[in-house]
Amino acid sequence: MPERDRIAEPWGTRTPYAPGEPWPVRVDTYLEEGLSEAEVDRWVQSSTILHSNGDGLDIAVKDGRIAGVRGRAVDRVNHGRLGPKDLFGWQANNDGDRLTRPLIRREGRLVETDWDTAMEAVAGRTGELLRESGPSSIGFYTTGQLFLEEYYTLAVIGHGGIGTNHMDGNTRLCTATAAASLKESFACDGQPGSYTDIDHADVIALYGHNMAETQTVLWSRVLDRLAGPNPPAVVCVDPRRTPVAAAADVHLAPRPGTNVMLMNALLHHIIGNDWIDRAYIDEHTVGFEELAKRVADCDPELAALVCGVPAENIAEAARLIGGAERLLSTVLQGFYQSHQATAAAVQVNNVHLVRGKLGAPGCGILQMNGQPTAENARECGADGDLPGFRNWSNESQVEDLARVWNIDPMRIPHYSAPTHLMKMMRYVEDGSIRFLYVSGTNPAVSLPELGRVREILAQERLFLVVQDLFLTETARLADVVLPAATWGEKTGTFTNADRTVHLSEKAVDPPGEARSDLDIFIDYARRLDLRDKDGEPLVKWSGPEEAFEAWKRCTEGRPCDYTGMSYDGLRGSGVQWPCNEEHPEGTERLYADGRFWSDPEYCESYGRDLVTGAPLEPDEYRSMNPYGRAVIKAAEYLPPHEQPDDDFPFVLTTGRTLYHFHTRTKTGRVPQLRDAAPEVWVEMSAEDAAERGWEEGDLLRVATPRGRVEARLRVSGVRPGVVFLPFHYGYWDTTGLAPEGGDGRAANELTITDWDPASKQPLFKTAAARLERIGTGDGTPAAAPTNTGSAPVTREMEPTRGGAPAMAGEDTSGPHGGGR
Amino acid sequence: MKRVGMAIKELHRSENELAGELLAVSDRHKADHELFYLGRDLARWSQRHVRRLAEVGRDYGLHLDSAPQGDPAILAAVRQKGAELLGRHHDPAMLVIRDLRGLHRAAAGVSLDWEVLAQTAQALKDRELLELTKACHPDTLRQLRWANAALKENAAQIMVAD
Incomplete structure (x- = not known):
């Protein structure tokens, strides 16, 4: 081979x-x-x-x-x-660093203990607080990497058992805007498109989505189309010259924070040139007139100025998008983690709605996810939603959930949307949340403004539980650390960004005494003695397949209907939900008939004001007359809250690299991946570097009003005036928890505490920064990959390679066609 | 016609006041980042209204200041510092309820003032004035709904938690 x-x-x-x-x-x-x-x-x-x-x-x-x-x-x-x-x-x-026994804090230090002691401490503190202060003193912060069965169990425990409204996932950092934009436009979460749309599209537009690095296999699919006959045209919106930008027919590199202005300019051309489908708009949408008026007022010359993009390039992109027969759009963090996130992502949905490009092969929207199981956190209600895409502000849907769980509806908090992460952090800060249970995520590196986050999590009055594979930066702050099993060591299902559900079976035992997250949550529920209204245990299952069956019952009749699936049926290829009696093979594309899940009685969300974030009241929603139609929502551009000035002249944007995942707790322990991107770097354009006389490899200090980071300079294809830092690098493999004196290396030392009012997703792409050179290089380039968005532009250097340890087999001799 | 001028003048005053109140609430709750940033974003709408009212007022012989009243920087800084110092305590959260209630009342007053002006403009068949109310009044309603929603979002935790 x-x-x-x-x-x-x-x-x-x-x-x-x-x-x-x-x-x-x-x-x-x-x-x-x-x-x-x-x-x-x-x-x-x-x-x-x-x-x-x-x-x-x-x-x-x-x-x-x-x-x-x-x-x-x-x-x-x-x-x-x-x-x-x-x-x-x-x-x-x-890896030898895996946690193999529970740890508990004794006299200020974490020491090994047994499971019974650890779990009694966790359940004991929960019970104590419930008696003293009630459920609003308890919070849960989970991840986008557990399995469906685990999220669902956690959601039952939190929403149904303990009765706290404080539950979110780190999906808030990556996918909250995907969900929010789908709820705004279609009144319900659920990815309209399918990955197979790549096979059919004649234009693919990627908005703030560096697919080449975030979903490498999906990008291979695009590259294979580009290498074949009749390739699609590619439009890329990204302030960096990513591999996607390099492959694009039109690359728009807007000033960070101006996405809404850019989208309004694109829509100005599309609607102004009548590249729209009137019949589709009339029959299947509401709200078009307001959008038409809003974007008619958007002056393309002014937009070009605000975005810093040539007006003719915007017009050319609009011509491609407006002329596409089969248009595929994908969106990711460049929109989701930026200023006016939801408003911008919704405009991408609007492009498809006004052009009537939905539901047919090649006509898809992919509001992407970042993490493997983000979709499940959303479906199962572990991240600020109620399970089964139920609407917290619809009494009858809450009653239906209570029926599934056999509890009194009053036990399920639904007086407001479940508390989002950044608000939970605020409640921990003001001391009204005293217990925080963190599973599978590392907020001490991944949240904005780390100085603040570390102070909040280190408070004496907070009881912090961390459930993870390794002793992360966050685990070092915990009162109890629970060693968890991971992928390959437990069984469960998870759902990707195009609604494909996969079964992941246990291959080996976890190390030492580590347990699956599911087993730990079930143990916690038993110790809390959570019961339904007949006095039976609230969590009625003891293993993953039983949990999956329980979840199926929870989804019956809901948009994410799993009732037609089974573990056995998932042995083979993945299957896309909804999968039920009506669609036993699953459903490739949503909304093929132009009917949306927007009926006020059925929809997951009544939506929010895109600027103020205020949820619409039920009667406000009804008055839009959305029954079965999609909602077109217009948005005005607002300038970002933190803009460059004389003291902080650059816009700082953060992001990922192909070779790492999150805070590197896994990928930093894998030699091939670690060595491909071993340390932090900072990117700056050739123009900005030359103006200052700085060169590749110089040591720079990046500062914002919140902190400082040291990194070597990579002169890259980033837009002038913008600097880029990868966010993966923390302290577990250096000083442990935080920088000791001096400068840090985590990008989030610098980021701002601010979030999109509609999706509550924190902003990682718009902060103002100052740079200074603190050391000249010795000619050695920065240790950044050369074959990705960090590709060098000023000089030749050794290309990134893995050598013998990175050789992997590729077999193209099999039958064509593969699984569909 | 004199009364129309009075209505414009009154609205100019109440919008100025609402903008000031939004900024003051923003400063007082700097540790609550959403209140801080949205207070500033939404104050901008009222400031825009102030400018437009001053323009329209000229047609009615009024000399209204088109520059929104500024918030003295020193006062803002004092408020923000106070908010940071109290950020670790829960009890001051009661102030959030008081402040949002105040904002809601102020925005409701401004909204009624716009209703009066819109009715007047229709009766006078003054297109320019009517267009102004159509452009501005929806912003006020959004400010009002935001104050209500922010109160709903915060009330339970403030009232129930210790």
Whole structure:
């Protein structure tokens, strides 16, 4: 089998195809040194865990250990392919740093203890606070990386058992705006499009979505279309020259924080030139007149000035988008983590609604997710929603949820939207939340303004529980640390960004005494003695398959209907929800008939004011007459809250690199990935660097009113006036918790505490910063990848490669077509 | 006609006052980031209204200041510092309820003033004045709904938690 250095070539070999043809199969395999496929003891079905794409794979087991992975040719998502993080990332499971016993704080230090002592402490403190202060003193902060069964169990415990409104996931940082924009436009979460839209599209527009680095296999699909006959045109909106920008026909690099202005200018051209579908608008939408008026008032010359993008480029992008027969749009953090996040993402939905491009092959919207199981956190109600996309402000839907759980509806808090993370942090800060249970996430590195976050989490009066794989920065602040099993060590399901549900089966035992998150949550519920109104245990299941069956009952009749699925049925390819009697094979595209889930009695959300964030009251929503129609919402541009000035002349934007995931707790422990991007860097344009006489590799200090970071300079294709920092780098592999004296290296030392009023997603893309040089380099370039968005522009250097340890198999000899 | 001038003048005053109150609430709750930023964003709407009312007022012989009243920087800084010092305590959260209630009342008053002006403009068939009310009054209603929603979002935790 041919092998490739997949660090040097993250997207692997091209397998070109034409529009409408099936994407050819290419099976990628990586096994540990010296092991052949024939020697593998067992292959265990799963899916990828270090991004949102949901690529089907099999885990290789040798002598009771995970020893490699192979892409599943039959899977509808990846047709056998895997990305670098999937090929190599599993090695973190076997790392010697894994937590193997619970830890408890005694006399200020974390010491090992047994499960009973640890869980009694956790449940004991919960009970104490419930008696003293009530449920509003208890908060839960989970992740986008557990399994569906675990989120659902947590949601039952929090919303139904304890009765707290304070539950959110770190999906708030990555996918909250995806959900919010879908709720605004379609009155319900649920991805309209399908990844197969790439096979059919004639124009693909990527808005703030560096797909090449965030979903490498999906980008391979685009690259294969671009290499085949009749390729699609590509439009890219990104302030950096990413691999997507390099492949684009039109690249718009707006000033960060001006997305709404740019979208209004695009819509100005599209509506002004009558590239719209009147019949579709009339029959399937409400609100068009207001949008038409709003964007008619948007002067394209002024927009060009505000966004810092040539007016003719905006017009050219609009011409491509406006002329597309089969238009696919994708959106990610460049919109979601920026100023006016929801308002901007909603305008992308509006482009499709006014052009009537929804529900047909190639006509998709992908409001992407960042994490592998973000969709489940949303569906299951573990992240600021109620389970089954139920509407917290609709009494009859809350009653229906109470019926499923067999409890009094009054036990489910629904007097406001579930508390979002940043608000929970505020309640911890003011001391009204005294117990915070964090599972599978690392807020001490991932939240904005880390100085503040560390102070909040370190408070004596807070009882902090952290459930994770490693002793993260956050775990170091905890009162109790619970060692969790991860992917490959437990069974469960999870759902990717295009609604594809995968089964991930247990391949090996977790290390030491580590337990699955599901087992830990169930133990917690038993110790709290949570019961339904008949005195039966509220959490009625003890294993993943039972939990899945319970979840199915919770989704019956809801948009995310799982009732037609089973663990057995998921052994094969993934399946897209809704999957029920009516759609036993699942559903590839939503809204094919132009009917939306917007009936006031059925919809998940009545929406919010895009500027003030105020939720619409039920009668306000009804008065828009949305029954079955989509809602077109216009938005005015507002300038960002923190803008560059004389003291802080640059716009700071943060982001990711292809080779790492989140705070590197896994990928930083994998040699191939660690070495591809070993330390933090800062990007600046050639123009800005030359003006200051700074060069590649110089040591810079980046400062905002909130903190300072030291990093080596990479002169890259970022827009002049903007600097970029990757956010992955924290302190677990340096000083432990925080910078000791001096400057830090976590980008979030610098970011601002501010969020989008509608989605409550924090802003990571708009802050004002000052830079100074504190040391000249010795000619060594910054340790940033050369084949990604951080590609150098001023000089030649050794290209990023992985060498022999990064060689992975690629088999393109199999039958074409693959799983659909 | 004299009464129309009085209505414009009164609205000019009440919008100025609402803008000032939004800014003051923003400063007082600097530790609550959403109140801080939205107070400032929404004050901008009232300031825009002040400017437009001053323009229209000229047609009615009024000499209204088109520059919104500023908030003395020193006072704002004092309020913000106070908010930061109290940020670690829960009891001052009661002030949030008081302040949002005050904002709601102020915005409701401004909203009624716009109703009066809109009715007057229709009776006088004054297109310019009517257009102004159509452009501005929806902003006031959004300010009003925001104050109500922010109160709803915050009330339970403030009242129930220790």
